[in-house]
Amino acid sequence: MSNTPAELRYAASHEWARLEADGSVSVGITDHAQAALGDVVFVELPDLGRQFAAGEQAGVVESVKAASDVYAPLAGTVIAVNEALADAPEAINAEPYAAWFYRLQPVDAAELDKLLDAAAYQASCDA
Template sequence: MSTTPNDRRYAKSHEWAHLEADGSVSVGISDHAQEALGDVVFVELPQVGKQLAAGQEAGVVESVKAASDIYAPIAGQVIAVNEALQDSPEQLNSEPYQSWIFRLKPNDASELDNLLDSSAYQASID
């Protein structure tokens, strides 16, 4: 069974969003998503500085089974990418909630309220 930590919000497309202390939002994929993908072998990261709309494709996660687009759960500017995933993409499998893919400076942090909370996301995947 997938885990869904309570300290973040979830998109129906299986990304999680975590509001950091500095006001930025870290984005990764859920435990459910990494289980469905299987062994992750490559991550295409977005460009730092890119402005993303909510729901816009931000990158790609490739596994031995499939490639899956990663979407921005909220609108904002990409301010950082997790370079460690270039050498160790399997971190998304072993630590899906510690392994963020990119960080956004949100246009409007209240957009997080439009995403699913932990229990609603869990209900959507059960």
């Protein structure tokens, strides 16, 4: 069973979303996703200012086993990217919930409520 923090929301496509104090939303991939990928060797991050619809491809994560798309869990504009991942993509394996990929200014923060809670996400992974 993977680590699934209760304070986060989850997309069925294995991204997590965390509402920050400033109203932005940090996005990364789940512990389940990084474990399935194996050793992460490269991350393609979105451009600052890029606008995404919920479910739209927002980046790529590559491991020694495979490459996988990263999707925007909700609609919004990219206001920050985690440049540190370019030099240390292995941080995703070490601490998937600290190694955020990008931050969105959401169009509607209520979209977070449409994402899975920890129990529902864990149940989807166990199915």
